[in-house]
Amino acid sequence: MKPLKFLMGAAIALAAIQLVPYGRDHKNPPVSGEPKWDSPRTSELFGRACKNCHSNETVWPWYSSVAPASWLTQFDVSLGRSKFNVSEWGRTTGENEGDKAAGEVKEGQMPPFIYLPAHPEAKLTAEEKVELAKGLVATFGEDKPGGAKGAVKGKDGDNDKD
Ligand code: HEC
Numbered sequence: 818m819k820p821l822k823f824l825m826g827a828a829i830a831l832a833a834i835q836l837v838p839y840g841r842d843h844k845n846p847p848v849s850g851e852p853k854w855d856s857p858r859t860s861e862l863f864g865r866a867c868k869n870c871h872s873n874e875t876v877w878p879w880y881s882s883v884a885p886a887s888w889l890t891q892f893d894v895s896l897g898r899s900k901f902n903v904s905e906w907g908r909t910t911g912e913n914e915g916d917k918a919a920g921e922v923k924e925g926q927m928p929p930f931i932y933l934p935a936h937p938e939a940k941l942t943a944e945e946k947v948e949l950a951k952g953l954v955a956t957f958g959e960d961k962p963g964g965a966k967g968a969v970k971g972k973d974g975d976n977d978k979d
Pocket residue numbers: 863866867868869870871892893894896897900901914915916917918919921922927928929932939
């Protein structure tokens with residue numbers, strides 16, 4: 818294929834995928850409940866590294882309106898909110914996995930690595946990670962795999978179903 822033809826083809830394809838409606842919604846539903854943070858510092862670190870995908874106060878960047886980035890953004894936010902949403906704390910439907918939050922930070926699973934290049938503020942230092950993980954345990958409790966799970970249910974403000 819000639820380079821010019823290829824470029825035109827790519828431009829047309831890029832224009833065409835903009836017509837897919839998925840990812841353009843950018844709804845921030847109302848805040849119906851918030852956890853009682855153990856300290857303003859935990860809330861601040863969470864705000865920097867987690868809030869865009871785990872709250873209803875998402876800041877949607879310009880590229881979140883341009884496919885295919887918009888699809889990825891929408892997918893991450895919808896799935897992230899469905900698992901753990903600090904703006905719907907105490908909700909009775911679905912899960913709200915606060916007790917897993919510290920573990921995700923310690924294991925380096927959250928925030929997702931793919932998020933970091935466009936969000937340098939979410940990149941936490943080793944000390945900040947320790948600080949955030951501690952604060953998350955103090956705020957949400959800690960899920961101990963195979964251990965005391967269930968024993969603390971109902972006491973830690975966690976309402977997950979598993
Ligand atoms: C770019 C969006 C994004 C950011 C930023 C983000 N998450 Fe997530 N998070 C997700 C998605 C998507 C899922 C569901 C898929 C998965 O578990 O990997 C998820 C899942 C989770 C879960 C549930 C895990 C489970 O096993 O059910 C917890 C807890 C969590 N995130 C905590 C955090 C914390 C704490 C931060 C900040 C340090 C953070 N996330 C930052 C997108 C995000």
